[in-house]
Amino acid sequence: MSTSFEQIPGLARPARDALTAAGYRDLESLDGVDWEAASGLHGVGKRGLERLQAALLERGLSMRNAPAPEERSxxxxxxxxxxxxxxxxxxxxxxxxxxxxxxxxxxxxxxxxxxxxxxxxxxxxxxxxxxxxxxxxxxxxxxxxxxxxxxxxxxxxxxxxxxxxxxxxxxxxxxxxxxxxxxxxxxxxxxxxxxxxxxxxxxxxxxxxxxxxxxxxxxxx
Missing domain, CATH: 3.90.1150 (Aspartate Aminotransferase, domain 1)
Incomplete structure (x- = not known):
């Protein structure tokens, strides 16, 4: 199943455009991608990455070397x-x-x-x-x-x-x-x-x- 970046709540358009330009077709394509590599994309800020990682976790997926969420309560x-x-x-x-x-x-x-x-x-x-x-x-x-x-x-x-x-x-x-x-x-x-x-x-x-x-x-x- 494919999840478009438009379906991720709060993910701004600059982040969506940057991910698409980098060759990531959907949320699932970020599974296993290094966190630092993703954070280096212009337009993808820390908060956007956190939202993407949270969405991945809900699907049993994860970026590689992702830091633990700051808020775990x-x-x-x-x-x-x-x-x-x-x-x-x-x-x-x-x-x-x-x-x-x-x-x-x-x-x-x-x-x-x-x-x-x-x-x-x-x-x-x-x-x-x-x-x-x-x-x-x-x-x-x-x-x-x-x-x-x-x-x-x-x-x-x-x-x-x-x-x-x-x-x-x-x-x-x-x-x-x-x-x-x-x-x-x-x-x-x-x-x-x-x-x-x-x-x-x-x-x-x-x-x-x-x-x-x-x-x-x-x-x-």
Whole structure:
């Protein structure tokens, strides 16, 4: 799904024009782009970047090396309310996660099957699709200090072509300890990136998912 820059609340036209001129066709094309590189574009100020990053995080994406948001105060509760900002595009769908995984190609299919097993054991929950490519477990509702709110999943993953994205595993009491034992990975504000399952300790991953599941949700979904 493509999100035009015009759909990002508060993003000024100079910033939109600068991004388009630099070759970024939509919000999703900024996923993995270095924060400093984006900040060097004439017309894209700090506030505009913060709005773009916030929109990316809501979709389970992130710019690389993005600083933590200055304001993190938010209320998180388990469960869903059905109330959200009108421009939110990532929502729970009726597609079968297992069916989605079986449509993936090559090793992505193997990775998806493996992660379905690990997350299923760790949570004891049935998965659901969120948006076109994220598989989530449980539901949580967030409300930021600005009043912006929405529903999302508690923990989840996405078996992407270039990397596996793991959601909801950071900012918890044992996150740093467990991530230190996980193996080769990198982190962004909203997720943990892994190139392939062989790079990490799958037992530690399952422990990390179980810990996140048993901990009240926070700002890392």
């Amino acid at each position: 938010a209320e998180w509760t388990r469960g869903n309310t059905g109330t959200g900002a009108p421009d939110l595009v990532t929502a729970r769908t009726e597609e079968s996660p297992a069916g989605y995984v079986e449509k993936l190609e090559g090793r992505r299919r193997e990775h998806g099957r493996l992660l379905l097993e690990i997350f299923g054991r760790a949570t004891g929950e049935r998965p659901a699709m969120w948006g076109p490519s994220m598989i989530g477990y449980g539901q949580a509702h967030y409300r930021y200090a600005t009043g912006r709110e929405g529903d999302t999943f508690h923990v989840g993953f996405s078996p992407g072509k270039a990397r596996i994205s793991l959601y909801g595993l950071q900012g918890l009491p044992r996150s740093e300890e467990l991530l230190a034992r996980l193996g080769k990975h990198r982190t962004a504000v909203s997720c943990v990136y892994v190139n392939k399952p062989e790079d990490i300790d799958l037992g530690v991953l399952e422990e990390l998912v179980r810990h996140a599941w048993e901990t009240d949700p926070g700002g890392c979904a």
